[in-house]
Amino acid sequence: xxxxxxxxxxxxxxxxVKRKEDPRFLRGQGTxxxxxxxxxxxxxDIVRSPYAHATIxxxxxxxxxxxxxxxxVITGKxxxxxxxxxxxxxxxxxxxxxxxxxVMYQAQEVAAVLATERYIAADGADAVEVDYDPLPVVVDPKxxxxxxxxxxxxxxxxxxxxxxxxxxxxxxxxxxxxxREAEVTVKEDIYIPRIHVSSIETCGCVxxxxxxxxxxxxxxxxxxxxxxxxxxxxxxxxxxxAEHKIQIISPDIGGGFGGKVPVYPGYVIAVxxxxxxxxxxxxxxxxxxxxxxxSFARDYHITAELAGKKDGQLTAxxxxxxxxxxxxxxxxxxxxxxxxxxxxxxxxxxxKAAHVEVDGVYTNKPPGGIAYRCSFRVTEAxxxxxxxxxxxxxxxxxxxxxxRMKNFIKPEQFPYKSALGWEYDSGDYAAALNKAMExxxxxxxxxxxxxxxxxxxxxxxxxxxxxxxxxxxxxxxFDILGLKMFDSAEIRIxxxxxxxxxxxxxxxxxxxxxxxxxxxxEELGIPxxxxxxxxxxxDTAPYGLGTYASRSTPTAGAAGAVAARKIKDKAKKIAAYxxxxxxxxxxxxxxxxxxxxxxxxxxxxxxISLAAxxxxxxxxxxxxxxxxxxxxxxxxxxxxxxxxxxxxxxGTGEVKVRRFVAxxxxxxIINPMIVEGQIHGGLTMGLGPSLYEEIQYDESGNILQGSFxxxxxxxxxxTPNWETDKTCTPSPHHPLGAKGVGESATVGAPAAxxxxxxxxLWHLGVRHIDIPITPPKVWxxxxxxxxxx
Amino acid sequence: MAKIGIKVxxxxxxxxxxxxxxxxxxxxxxxxxxxxxxxxGCDTSHCGACTVVLDGRAIKSCTIFAVQADGREILTVxxxxxxxxxxxxxxxxxxxxxxxxxxxxxxxxxxxxxxxKSNSNPTEDEIRHAISGNLCRCTGYVNIVKAYQHAAAKLRxxxxx
Numbered sequence: 005x006x007x008x009x010x011x012x013x014x015x016x017x018x019x020x021v022k023r024k025e026d027p028r029f030l031r032g033q034g035t036x037x038x039x040x041x042x043x044x045x046x047x048x049d050i051v052r053s054p055y056a057h058a059t060i061x062x063x064x065x066x067x068x069x070x071x072x073x074x075x076x077v078i079t080g081k082x083x084x085x086x087x088x089x090x091x092x093x094x095x096x097x098x099x100x101x102x103x104x105x106x107v108m109y110q111a112q113e114v115a116a117v118l119a120t121e122r123y124i125a126a127d128g129a130d131a132v133e134v135d136y137d138p139l140p141v142v143v144d145p146k147x148x149x150x151x152x153x154x155x156x157x158x159x160x161x162x163x164x165x166x167x168x169x170x171x172x173x174x175x176x177x178x179x180x181x182x183x184r185e186a187e188v189t190v191k192e193d194i195y196i197p198r199i200h201v202s203s204i205e206t207c208g209c210v211x212x213x214x215x216x217x218x219x220x221x222x223x224x225x226x227x228x229x230x231x232x233x234x235x236x237x238x239x240x241x242x243x244x245x246a247e248h249k250i251q252i253i254s255p256d257i258g259g260g261f262g263g264k265v266p267v268y269p270g271y272v273i274a275v276x277x278x279x280x281x282x283x284x285x286x287x288x289x290x291x292x293x294x295x296x297x298x299s300f301a302r303d304y305h306i307t308a309e310l311a312g313k314k315d316g317q318l319t320a321x322x323x324x325x326x327x328x329x330x331x332x333x334x335x336x337x338x339x340x341x342x343x344x345x346x347x348x349x350x351x352x353x354x355x356k357a358a359h360v361e362v363d364g365v366y367t368n369k370p371p372g373g374i375a376y377r378c379s380f381r382v383t384e385a386x387x388x389x390x391x392x393x394x395x396x397x398x399x400x401x402x403x404x405x406x407x408r409m410k411n412f413i414k415p416e417q418f419p420y421k422s423a424l425g426w427e428y429d430s431g432d433y434a435a436a437l438n439k440a441m442e443x444x445x446x447x448x449x450x451x452x453x454x455x456x457x458x459x460x461x462x463x464x465x466x467x468x469x470x471x472x473x474x475x476x477x478x479x480x481x482f483d484i485l486g487l488k489m490f491d492s493a494e495i496r497i498x499x500x501x502x503x504x505x506x507x508x509x510x511x512x513x514x515x516x517x518x519x520x521x522x523x524x525x526e527e528l529g530i531p532x533x534x535x536x537x538x539x540x541x542x543d544t545a546p547y548g549l550g551t552y553a554s555r556s557t558p559t560a561g562a563a564g565a566v567a568a569r570k571i572k573d574k575a576k577k578i579a580a581y582x583x584x585x586x587x588x589x590x591x592x593x594x595x596x597x598x599x600x601x602x603x604x605x606x607x608x609x610x611x612i613s614l615a616a617x618x619x620x621x622x623x624x625x626x627x628x629x630x631x632x633x634x635x636x637x638x639x640x641x642x643x644x645x646x647x648x649x650x651x652x653x654x655g656t657g658e659v660k661v662r663r664f665v666a667x668x669x670x671x672x673i674i675n676p677m678i679v680e681g682q683i684h685g686g687l688t689m690g691l692g693p694s695l696y697e698e699i700q701y702d703e704s705g706n707i708l709q710g711s712f713x714x715x716x717x718x719x720x721x722x723t724p725n726w727e728t729d730k731t732c733t734p735s736p737h738h739p740l741g742a743k744g745v746g747e748s749a750t751v752g753a754p755a756a757x758x759x760x761x762x763x764x765l766w767h768l769g770v771r772h773i774d775i776p777i778t779p780p781k782v783w784x785x786x787x788x789x790x791x792x793x
Numbered sequence: 794m795a796k797i798g799i800k801v802x803x804x805x806x807x808x809x810x811x812x813x814x815x816x817x818x819x820x821x822x823x824x825x826x827x828x829x830x831x832x833x834g835c836d837t838s839h840c841g842a843c844t845v846v847l848d849g850r851a852i853k854s855c856t857i858f859a860v861q862a863d864g865r866e867i868l869t870v871x872x873x874x875x876x877x878x879x880x881x882x883x884x885x886x887x888x889x890x891x892x893x894x895x896x897x898x899x900x901x902x903x904x905x906x907x908x909x910k911s912n913s914n915p916t917e918d919e920i921r922h923a924i925s926g927n928l929c930r931c932t933g934y935v936n937i938v939k940a941y942q943h944a945a946a947k948l949r950x951x952x953x954x
Contacts, residue, residue: 032830513894
């Protein structure tokens with residue numbers, strides 16, 4: 005769909021409607037969690053462990069309690085009295101709220117100080133004295149699997165090693181057979197390091213337990229408020245918190261990217277403190293707490309092998325992976341998929357066989373395995389296949405674009421059943437790659453590169469033709485803690501033709517207040533300005549699983565369309581009654597029903613809305629509203645082709661991204677301006693881990709990048725001027741033909757960048773470089789190859 | 794802790810308060826004055842979410858104490874709109890989709906306010922360097938650069954603030 009069906013005054017799909025949320029943000033009038041104050045509010049600050057693994061011998065709170073304004077110091081023993089010192093994770097593992105016996109990672113929560121003021125709470129945290137007895141530390145997941153490694157989860161009596169689970173998928177025999185028959189194979193170890201989303205707003209909450217009403221209200225930075233409410237009810241039911249007396253409010257959120265899906269200990273401690281005191285309690289992380297203790301992404305040690313023929317035809321993929329989950333499996337994956345959707349790793353290519361194995365491992369690190377702007381391990385999958393495809397193309401001496409064209413799943417093969425069992429909904433991969441090649445001037449760049457190589461200059465061209473899998477998901481396969489991954493919308497049309505709609509998701513910057521209104525405008529012809537959108541308050545919004553994994557448009561957006569269509573069906577009946585015509589004789593154009601052949605005999609949606617409350621047919625219920633809980637029949641498969649051009653400084657090893665063209669296909673587009681903005685941001689969150697971002701630990705478990713001093717986010721100076729374009733292949737099963745787009749660019753970009761760098765260095769013998777590609781890594785490779793400046 | 798009296802002119806209004814000497818300016822603005830448009834995003838002066846204009850210069854309000862602002866003049870995001878009319882930068886961010894989650898936006902606006910006063914016709918490269926002390930995780934900066942260009946053109950043409 006390229007031309008909008010509705011006029012600009014209505015502002016349905018395809019219009020770049022300016023955002024409804026902007027007026028408050030531009031004036032500094034947003035309401036983020038730290039902006040919320042309540043009378044008599046107390047402040048919580050957290051004491052954290054300097055050790056990665058240590059027994060807690062004693063916690064001396066006397067000096068802290070002596071500080072005027074410090075009201076209490078909460079320890080694991082205090083919580084243990086209520087059996088709240090451990091909590092379940094989303095993957096049915098267990099995580100400490102506050103420790104009783106030992107700490108398992110540096111910066112782990114050890115105690116919490118409650119005080120009348122923010123600074124006094126911090127003073128109190130400084131004054132708590134903890135006596136530790138250090139234990140052996142395991143930071144390397146491969147060493148964690150050795151027979152002599154210390155067993156970390158001593159809280160689990162039956163646990164005799166650090167192995168969490170083994171998961172495998174695909175046809176092992178067929179894959180092994182294909183490898184035996186292969187004319188060419190390539191193999192590579194690819195490490196995708198631990199990274200952190202670092203949304204500019206950190207996490208926090210204000211918990212308020214009203215003792216009189218017995219009701220808990222928590223304003224918190226969460227991407228999934230309804231699921232959180234249920235989790236709280238399940239975890240704290242035994243201390244009297246029932247689900248109808250828990251209200252979670254997710255206010256304006258300053259970026260989420262997956263980091264605001266988990267339940268962190270700080271939230272639970274704040275709730276406990278409020279329940280105990282009956283006063284509102286605010287807990288806000290600082291950046292160092294956020295970066296050192298909140299959940300991490302990636303940390304996948306991948307060994308990948310690709311098999312094919314000499315003419316470039318691929319046949320099979322084999323992957324083994326060790327997944328470092330830190331001390332607990334607190335990943336945010338659908339329950340049945342401990343490695344998320346990693347088995348989308350056959351990517352955009354028509355492979356006959358594939359087999360993938362993943363082993364989850366415990367180490368002395370904070371919990372990992374959440375997304376970083378990514379649908380459940382899709383970035384890991386895309387990085388593996390796009391690196392391997394490039395490696396194979398280079399190995400057999402075939403142009404990387406031609407190689408991809410040869411192996412792409414063809415348009416006529418959709419719906420396509422992949423070797424690992426997914427049913428891809430739609431795609432035209434060659435169209436996207438052709439467009440990207442045209443836009444960037446691929447042929448000319450190849451010539452330029454050949455000339456530069458003769459002069460000894462280092463220039464590389466990298467391609468990534470990714471396929472995503474988003475919009476989880478069909479309830480048959482997808483649930484979190486048993487909660488099916490549908491999502492919801494509730495629309496009410498007022499008598500004057502204006503509307504309010506509420507959704508089970510929660511925007512963190514994606515612009516839902518605008519795009520959801522556009523969906524309703526598209527379906528009902530009510531101007532986008534006349535529609536109010538609300539999310540994030542569990543007392544008012546219908547139940548939903550939340551916003552992550554690019555699922556809002558595929559699930560809640562679809563629910564919005566379905567609910568609007570229910571309203572339209574009723575509106576048609578009312579119109580027929582008002583026009584004294586038969587329903588079958590009515591036609592729709594945006595905003596009104598009219599009698600076929602008599603366009604003057606029409607009723608606008610506003611007239612129909614009024615009639616729904618003032619003059620509705622006898623026997624029909626009054627009102628004009630609908631609810632939909634949308635269970636998607638399949639996931640959606642957005643895709644794209646990215647081409648990156650890099651120049652490498654031979655003296656410093658610095659990689660400069662000279663150009664980057666991104667052609668995305670997310671099906672039908674609701675708001676082109678917002679989609680482009682999502683791609684710009686996604687690309688930048690692809691650039692960061694490619695060149696700058698990484699969390700490392702030393703042998704003792706000390707974090708080496710624990711603040712923005714050395715965890716480097718791209719600034720405007722390093723970020724190139726992204727060039728974007730699109731193709732449009734609608735999803736055949738989504739009511740609007742849309743697919744979701746928020747994460748595509750983060751998923752697809754890193755492989756294009758790495759492929760470009762390796763392309764620039766291939767003639768020197770370089771075959772692979774793990775991200776982030778820092779100047780020292782490249783400089784060393786250049787030195788080893790005898791290249792000096 | 795002993796408190797010290799300060800007088801600060803914030804968005805054109807004289808504000809007097811007794812504050813602890815250790816109180817950061819950002820907390821003074823957010824908590825004492827309830828001007829919560831100025832945000833906090835890091836502990837190390839890298840993110841720029843807390844940027845305000847102090848005596849005409851963009852500064853990071855997490856890195857100075859409230860007492861250091863005594864006798865001086867501060868402009869925050871809440872003071873940009875005048876007589877119901879958005880500042881050219883606010884208009885630029887709106888028109889060019891220069892914001893998503895909105896959290897870094899006030900800092901980006903205040904950095905721009907001071908920057909465009911010193912450079913009314915900046916190149917893209919100059920803009921990118923000007924905002925290199927302000928981190929944004931959502932936009933990839935492309936549309937923030939456009940928003941600055943939009944505002945610069947408007948300010949030059951219209952002679953607005």
